[in-house]
Amino acid sequence: MDQYATRVANWLVGNVETVVVLEMHFPAAHIQFEKDALISICGADFSPHVDDKPISTWQPYLVKKNALLSFKKPVWGARTYLSIRGGFNIDPWLNSCSTHILAKAGGWQGRPLQKHDIIPFADIQLPASLFHSPDSFFYRLPWSINHHSIYNLTEAIQFTIGPEWEQLDAASQSELQTACFEVSTNSNRMGYYLLGPTLSRKDPTQLISSGVTFGTIQLLPNGQMVILMADHQTTGGYPRLGFVAGVDLPRLCQAAAKTAIQFNLVTLEQAVQKALTRHSENEQLRTLCFNNLNSFYATHGCQL
Amino acid sequence: MRMQYRIFPCGESAVTFDLGDRLDMSNNQAILSMREKIIRTPFPGFIEAVTAYNSITLMYDLASLRPSMLVADSPFTFISEYLTELYHSVSDNILFNGTSHRVPVCYDPLLGVDLLALAASKNLDPDELIQLHHSTPYRIYMIGFLPGFPYMGALDNRLFAERKNKPIQVSAGSVAVAGWQTGIYPFSSPGGWHVIGRTPVRLFHPQHYPPVQWNAGDTVTFFPISLHDFLSYQHP
Secondary structure: OOOOHHHHHHHHHHOOOOOOOEEEEOOOOEEEOOOOOEEEEEEEEEEEEEOOOOOOOOOEEEOOOOOEEOOOOOEEEEEEEEEEEEOOOOOOOEEEEEOOOOOOOOOOOOOOOOOOOOOEEEEOOOOHHHHHOOOEEEEEEEOOOOOOOOOOOOOOEEEOOOHHHEEOOOOHHHHHHOEEEEEEEOOOEEEEEEEEEOEEEEEOOOOOOOOOOOOOEOOOOOOOOOEOOOOOOOEEEEEEEEEHHHHHHHHHHOOOOOOOEEEEEEEEEHHHHHHHHHHHHHHHHHHHHHHHHHHOOOOHOOOO | OOOOEEEEEEEEEEEEOOOOOOOOOHHHHHHHHHHHHHHHHOOEEEEEEEOOOEEEEEOOOHHHHOHHHHHHOOHHHHHHHHHHHHHHHHOOOOOOOOOOOEEEEOOOOOOOOOHHHHHHHHHOOHHHHHHHHHOOOEEEEEEOOOOOOOOEEOOOOOOOOOOOOOOEOOOOOEEEEEEEEEEEEOOOOOEOEEEEEEEEOOOOOOOOOEEEOOOOOOOOEEEEEEEHHHHHHOOO
């Protein structure tokens, strides 16, 4: 879902952005590391703790064998990502390590993780000099990512118009840009159902199915909207009012149920520019993370 | 024959080329041929092309496009021209050829739970309905809704029925009809189509590649089997 959090989580531990991560919702898992690991947790803040001592999100940590990771409470956001240096050992299916629950395939045995599952991951070398006392199970690497500007939910979600935007009556077009919409508790990885003022189309003709994308805003027959998310069906026939700008998808992914959101119309050119700027910033961030990690390991006389 | 088309952006990372709402085999054939051509020689940054009845949606990685593809701060002009040329290059020169599949169906009302009600509402004998359904081969226009779910047409006019207002839970393998289409649910799912039978064949095999045996552009012919044969069907 939240591709920004996934990428940063990977970069913080020196992985390329496509390495498999673990996505968790709250209540999240208790995880024991059966060997040393380099990890980070990005995305939602579920108050992560290692052996009941608080750790930060958006920061890399070295954890020792037997360290226990737990999440105490939902502070902010909807889904959090655990990355691990070298990735989890998951066999890809259809070029992905993601889980397809309906097909019961992919990811870990085609299902969500359960208690007692043991997930293998790559060995790492842990600089022994860092752990001064037998009680310390983790070491915080001294850099973190300031993610707040990406996730400010008080700002409206930007969108570009869709092919059926013109079919909305004027009042509905105005409502969409000014009203508040609540993310309903029915929302999930397939789509975010929004609750708000009823919108109307001038022409009620049904459309034939067409390809849809992550971020497509559709109008349902009951006048409410749904935003298609990461697990959306590949095609759909509901009117497409607009498309959430790519830069705002991570933010949207962290809007938990009952969050209020608003929309702001932008031009296609603006959406393109913002996406390219974000990409450029990401490249710099990636380089910074990798350089920091390499220097850190070099300083401590061992290899990543 | 060149049709009217519409091209529109789907956000900054996708564009749709659409031949309109009139369902037509040659439009569908052109769309599938376009996809075939794109995946053989994709442009840098191309990710995926999703086809539907009359449309193709191209998804790309904006940052991987060549700078020359961005005109007036947007890739839309470039991608539109690319799609237009692609359409013209295939519409007289169809590249795509589908394969044929035969699918056994048991039309017993125990499995075809909506069969009797549908027949009654269409003033047809159930056997007539069954005959009308399996006596013609169908084209798969697109795959969507569920992995491997084939949207097939065209159904005989006498079988036309609107989708149900309230979807119900439908068993995996259910063969169903709605509008001028017929389809098969590869998985148990909520469904609003009228279920008239069930196939014992397993349609989605995660351990095979590809996991689904058919594609858009293929032809499916149904043939009836008894309830006994359905129950004793041996999976290969």
